Amino acid sequence: MNPxxxxxxxxxxxxxLSLVTTLxxxxxxxxxxxxxxxFSGDWDQFNFSPEERxxxxxxxxxxxxxxxxxxxGPAVLRGNGSQLxxxxxxxxxxxxxxxxxxxxDAILKLAFSEAKNWVGEWSDSSNGSFNPDGALTANxxxxxxxxxxxPLGKLRGGxxxxxxxQESMSNTTIHILNISLEISxxxxxxxxRAYKGxxxxxxxxxxxxxxSGAYTLQTNAIPPSTGREFPxxxxxxxxDADLSLGVSGSTVYVDGSKRDRTIWxxxxxxxxxxxxxxxxxxxxxxxxxEILFAGQASNGExxxxxxxxxxxxSDTYHMITLIASYDYFLWTNDKEWIGNIYSTxxxxxxxxxxxxxxxxxxLFVTDxxxxxxxxxxxxxxxxxxxxxxxxxTGSKIAGWMNDxxxxxxxxxxxxxxxxxxxxxxxxxxxxxxxNTNNDSSIYPQDANSLALLYNFSTPGNSTRVSxxxxxxxxxxxxxxxxxxxxxxxxxxxxxxxxxxxxxxxxRAIELVRSAWGWYLNNPNGTASTCIEGYRADGSFGYxxxxxxxxxxxxxxxxxGWSTGPTDALTSYIVGLSLTSPGGQNWAISPxxxxxxxxxAGFSTPVGKFSSKWSLVDGGFNLSWDVPTxxxxxxxxxxxxxxxxxxxxxxxxxxxxxxxVVIMTDQVMLPGRGxxxxxx
Numbered sequence: 108m109n110p111x112x113x114x115x116x117x118x119x120x121x122x123x124l125s126l127v128t129t130l131x132x133x134x135x136x137x138x139x140x141x142x143x144x145x146f147s148g149d150w151d152q153f154n155f156s157p158e159e160r161x162x163x164x165x166x167x168x169x170x171x172x173x174x175x176x177x178x179x180g181p182a183v184l185r186g187n188g189s190q191l192x193x194x195x196x197x198x199x200x201x202x203x204x205x206x207x208x209x210x211x212d213a214i215l216k217l218a219f220s221e222a223k224n225w226v227g228e229w230s231d232s233s234n235g236s237f238n239p240d241g242a243l244t245a246n247x248x249x250x251x252x253x254x255x256x257x258p259l260g261k262l263r264g265g266x267x268x269x270x271x272x273q274e275s276m277s278n279t280t281i282h283i284l285n286i287s288l289e290i291s292x293x294x295x296x297x298x299x300r301a302y303k304g305x306x307x308x309x310x311x312x313x314x315x316x317x318x319s320g321a322y323t324l325q326t327n328a329i330p331p332s333t334g335r336e337f338p339x340x341x342x343x344x345x346x347d348a349d350l351s352l353g354v355s356g357s358t359v360y361v362d363g364s365k366r367d368r369t370i371w372x373x374x375x376x377x378x379x380x381x382x383x384x385x386x387x388x389x390x391x392x393x394x395x396x397e398i399l400f401a402g403q404a405s406n407g408e409x410x411x412x413x414x415x416x417x418x419x420x421s422d423t424y425h426m427i428t429l430i431a432s433y434d435y436f437l438w439t440n441d442k443e444w445i446g447n448i449y450s451t452x453x454x455x456x457x458x459x460x461x462x463x464x465x466x467x468x469x470l471f472v473t474d475x476x477x478x479x480x481x482x483x484x485x486x487x488x489x490x491x492x493x494x495x496x497x498x499x500t501g502s503k504i505a506g507w508m509n510d511x512x513x514x515x516x517x518x519x520x521x522x523x524x525x526x527x528x529x530x531x532x533x534x535x536x537x538x539x540x541x542n543t544n545n546d547s548s549i550y551p552q553d554a555n556s557l558a559l560l561y562n563f564s565t566p567g568n569s570t571r572v573s574x575x576x577x578x579x580x581x582x583x584x585x586x587x588x589x590x591x592x593x594x595x596x597x598x599x600x601x602x603x604x605x606x607x608x609x610x611x612x613x614r615a616i617e618l619v620r621s622a623w624g625w626y627l628n629n630p631n632g633t634a635s636t637c638i639e640g641y642r643a644d645g646s647f648g649y650x651x652x653x654x655x656x657x658x659x660x661x662x663x664x665x666x667g668w669s670t671g672p673t674d675a676l677t678s679y680i681v682g683l684s685l686t687s688p689g690g691q692n693w694a695i696s697p698x699x700x701x702x703x704x705x706x707a708g709f710s711t712p713v714g715k716f717s718s719k720w721s722l723v724d725g726g727f728n729l730s731w732d733v734p735t736x737x738x739x740x741x742x743x744x745x746x747x748x749x750x751x752x753x754x755x756x757x758x759x760x761x762x763x764x765x766x767v768v769i770m771t772d773q774v775m776l777p778g779r780g781x782x783x784x785x786x
Contacts, residue, residue: 303387356394440689559605600671
């Protein structure tokens, strides 16, 4: 071995051991996040989040992608075109520092990729022009040691692989002595692993998928000053756009960590529930919603996309902001927040969309921008189902605000809309909802999943809709007929929850394993996050031919709208959910699928909530631990041939004394606050 190489190894090791995290939070951000996890246990091994804000790669790969050594190790570039690939082992993002020495003048270049498919001298695409992002350039001079630090505006929000290569006119030798990355996401958390929620079950793959969703959402939690620039750049990238619209707050939730680094309101339909049950960053959710309301147009319309894009014309995304507002208030009981927006902004947004209900009782969509489906407009089923949810949740919010007249109006509109959509848009022969009242060319994934999720149909029709959705299944997930040849994280997230609402737990878990498990175990993926979407042939070119400029590398590999399993496993498999603001009322309704045990917990401003169940000897054990001043309802699935014998806190539970109610496929009994067991 060259003596110079040996010295480099010692420098690498020393640098690695002496690496000190001087900033526990991102740059000048005030630390307001949690310092310790709310729940600790064996499940912590599945948490992908780094233990430090400043990290280094895990492995070094050769130009052809083959393993060279673990990091730190000898990292030498000799001559023009020489390159090495540094693998961080998972999705990361932030600002890099490269310590190096060089024998002559040269140019050092850095390229980034989320997927292994696009490692090399060109970064994967992120700028939105579908022209190359290219590579960052550092001019190197003869030196014993120097440091290159990425400019702040060139922050790379999402990548796993870093390619470092040399351009020179000579046989320059450059030794890479140290690589450190300052993580920029979840900027106000001193401990990136301090989740307020957790999940664990008998299938390690499902537990890993839950944590991949939580970690995806962390990578989407960015400092407001690091959004993607707009207008779109023709080449390269800049992530220094201010997304705040003057709203104070340390964190905003964007669609993807690499791109678009923009608040797309539609993504919140999936992202917000998963954030709340996992990381529990309700402050970041609040800031994100406040920015969307700050961008509200004078006619009441809410943005399709927030700053710096600032575009409108989407009835569906407008409604999703209202649904996400309900989710946030249900979780936090933030009365000051809802009080500030209810009369001035929330009701204005409600009037904007309800004014589009015509004599049919249905919404007639006029603002047609949407998530990427090929068609939108008219009496679109998906949009009407979103409005149904908006009206139901709006009625609840109005009731909580003591606006009883408005609560009744919105509730009545919801009932009329439901009747009309079922009458006009449901195909009783096929057993599913059409795209619109007069378009039966497809039976969309989004619409039919929402019909299940919002408990829109009769139980008999829900069973048929759940079955109809499986006709779109292939080995690696569920195809979206409304975007042919694509499997979409958004639609699949809604579908698994829909199957669970329809009590098709085996079906839901099968889809989670086939879609999310496929990506998480894909050798070319991030092995840590949830992909935006992919194609039926298993390639990563989501929407490549329908909006993404035939650019397969543009796909986001850490996208919040794909994190549905995180919420689904907590809320429907463990079955722990809130039923009134802040968690004063809650419910536990487990579904066992093919698992032998499952447990989960989360936090609200009221305190910590947790529940776990296990199957034993033909029966079950259920326990819960919730704030003492709360009350809930426990739902236990039963066989049609058998009513269970119950023991509450070790004592026989007489149905009359325990106020047990026997229902069609389950029994219900009141649940008290505190820690309890039920067998």
